[in-house]
Amino acid sequence: MDTKAFKRTLQHSENYNRKGFGHQAEVTTQLQSEYQSSLIQEIRDRNYILQRGDVTIRLAQAFGFCWGVERAIAMAYETRQHFPTERIWITNEIIHNPSVNQRMQEMNIGFVPMEAGKKDFSVVETGDVVILPAFGASVQEMQILHDQGCKIVDTTCPWVSKVWNTVEKHKKVAYTSIIHGKYKHEETVATSSFAGKYLIVLNLQEAQYVADYILNGGNSASAAAKADREEFLQKFVKACSAGFDPDQDLQRVGIANQTTMLKDETEQIGKLFERTMMQKYGTIELNQHFQSFNTICDATQERQDAMLELVQEDLDFMLVIGGFNSSNTAQLQQIAAERKIPSYHIDCVERIKSANAIEHRQLNGELAIAQNWLPNGQIVVGVTSGASTPDKVVEDVMEKIFALKALVPAL
Numbered sequence: 106m107d108t109k110a111f112k113r114t115l116q117h118s119e120n121y122n123r124k125g126f127g128h129q130a131e132v133t134t135q136l137q138s139e140y141q142s143s144l145i146q147e148i149r150d151r152n153y154i155l156q157r158g159d160v161t162i163r164l165a166q167a168f169g170f171c172w173g174v175e176r177a178i179a180m181a182y183e184t185r186q187h188f189p190t191e192r193i194w195i196t197n198e199i200i201h202n203p204s205v206n207q208r209m210q211e212m213n214i215g216f217v218p219m220e221a222g223k224k225d226f227s228v229v230e231t232g233d234v235v236i237l238p239a240f241g242a243s244v245q246e247m248q249i250l251h252d253q254g255c256k257i258v259d260t261t262c263p264w265v266s267k268v269w270n271t272v273e274k275h276k277k278v279a280y281t282s283i284i285h286g287k288y289k290h291e292e293t294v295a296t297s298s299f300a301g302k303y304l305i306v307l308n309l310q311e312a313q314y315v316a317d318y319i320l321n322g323g324n325s326a327s328a329a330a331k332a333d334r335e336e337f338l339q340k341f342v343k344a345c346s347a348g349f350d351p352d353q354d355l356q357r358v359g360i361a362n363q364t365t366m367l368k369d370e371t372e373q374i375g376k377l378f379e380r381t382m383m384q385k386y387g388t389i390e391l392n393q394h395f396q397s398f399n400t401i402c403d404a405t406q407e408r409q410d411a412m413l414e415l416v417q418e419d420l421d422f423m424l425v426i427g428g429f430n431s432s433n434t435a436q437l438q439q440i441a442a443e444r445k446i447p448s449y450h451i452d453c454v455e456r457i458k459s460a461n462a463i464e465h466r467q468l469n470g471e472l473a474i475a476q477n478w479l480p481n482g483q484i485v486v487g488v489t490s491g492a493s494t495p496d497k498v499v500e501d502v503m504e505k506i507f508a509l510k511a512l513v514p515a516l
Contacts, residue, residue: 108244108299109273115251123259125180126187132179139208140170140178140495144503155503159482160510162503163418165489167411171404173262174200174493177239180260184236185212188256193234196224196242196250197291199260200493201428203452229255239493240292241265244299264364264402265292269299271398275359276301280396283315283378285371286363288344290432293363297346300361302354305344312374314340316381319355358382359396365433365492367440368406404492405433412440412489420487421480423448424506426499427491429466434491442468446487449475454501460509479509 115121145164148155153164181199193214198206210216214236217224224246229235231254237247241261250257272282281302286293288305297303306312314337322333337351360375375397382395416423423441427434429452441448449465451457456464460479467473486506490499 106244106248108276111244111248115247115257118251118257120251120254120256121259122257123261126183128183128186129179131186132182135182136175136179140205140497142496142500144500145169145496157507158510159484160507161483161485162506163415163420163485163487165408165411165415165487167404167407168489169492169494169496169499171402171408171492173239173264173402173404177260177262178205180258181209181214181236182212184234184258185214188234191232191234191256192230193236194229195236195238196246197238197240198430199236199238200240201431201434201491202493202495202498203428204495204498205493226250226253229253231255234258237261238291239265240290241269241295242291243295262364262402264400264404265295268296268361268364268400271359271361271400272296272300272303274398275361275396278357278396280357280359281354282361283312283358283374284361284363285312285366285374287432290363292365292432296361296363300346302349303346304341304349304354306374307344309370309373309377311340312377315351315355316377318351319381320385322351357394360398362400363432364400364402365405365431365436367436368401368409371401405436408433408437408489408492409440412437415487415489416441416444416446418487419485420446421484422446422478423487423489424502425450425489425491426452426502427494428452429470429472431491431493434494435466435468437489437491438466439468441487447478449478451502453498454505457502457505457509460512479506484510 148164153166155162177199184193194217195214196217199209217226218228226249234256235250237259239260239262275282281304282300284293284296284303284305286305287307293305306315318337334351358378360378362371379395383391386394423446425434425438425448438448438450449463451465461477463475463478464472465475
């Protein structure tokens with residue numbers, strides 16, 4: 106499929122909208138009322154530090170809603186206002202935050218249901234309005250909606266679209282896109298749908314495995330080489346394009362990424378493959394075998410940089426606030442974990458059960474209850490939030506900490 110030609114056709118359709126509907130002023134007032142926080146503004150005004158009783162909060166200097174998320178939510182609100190009676194659907198969560206998605210449901214915006222692991226678009230009828238979320242939708246999903254005659258409201262973040270353009274450039278010159286991301290994540294699913302040949306690597310360890318294969322695996326008729334090839338294909342069975350042949354498809358590669366992955370790791374993966382292709386093909390031939398474009402999201406980078414600065418402080422623990430399926434939030438927690446700072450990833454204030462118990466998401470994705478998590482006496486708490494987290498949620502969490510500590514007798 107010529108994805109570039111399809112995008113042009115879609116974007117020139119009268120049923121396609123990516124700019125909103127002219128209700129920005131009303132929607133902005135509504136969003137400020139529902140999601141912003143006077144406490145957060147107070148902390149910003151105090152150089153990102155607030156002390157109350159025994160609690161000192163140190164807030165990351167970049168956190169919470171990014172521009173792309175704000176834009177997606179605003180467009181969803183505008184859509185409901187512009188189409189007050191039409192049926193409206195979202196192909197997935199608008200963003201990875203439970204309170205925002207609950208608000209969508211309260212506005213009578215439905216989510217395309219999942220059946221046996223696949224989206225059931227049979228519920229969507231001609232003339233319905235369908236919102237594409239901030240992290241995009243696959244080209245196949247867009248095709249279904251376009252053919253069905255739906256009104257499509259595209260809130261895809263421009264940074265995600267930039268990655269799509271990158272993998273299309275790879276495809277144009279028959280390069281395989283090596284995508285740093287999570288193969289199940291909606292953004293990576295969408296990105297891979299615009300690619301030609303692709304391979305998705307989760308981390309530097311998987312990238313090193315691929316680099317070793319490029320240098321040492323396959324390319325012979327020996328039993329050992331065949332075994333290497335089968336092991337490779339089994340390892341990436343769910344993370345590569347159909348008919349992927351590592352012996353042929355890793356001769357020319359380009360780098361792309363899920364925008365919410367760790368910036369440093371994406372850069373390391375890019376440098377690893379640059380060195381690998383240089384070692385295999387030589388410096389003169391490098392540009393015939395390797396391409397790299399900067400597709401790291403500014404907002405993700407800013408939040409990670411702010412977290413790296415925050416963990417240099419003397420903290421008793423970190424609170425990382427964001428949806429449990431939010432990749433960029435999980436990456437923030439990973440920064441704290443790598444520095445051995447106790448950290449708790451929570452998605453809402455209700456996860457704080459008491460001064461003795463907090464329910465949180467561990468890095469392995471499992472939920473756990475931490476006991477005696479809130480120290481006695483004076484404490485310094487680091488706080489950050491993912492790019493899909495409203496300031497109001499962060500305020501609720503901080504107020505809960507203040508309230509719990511106020512109930513604890515001073516020692």
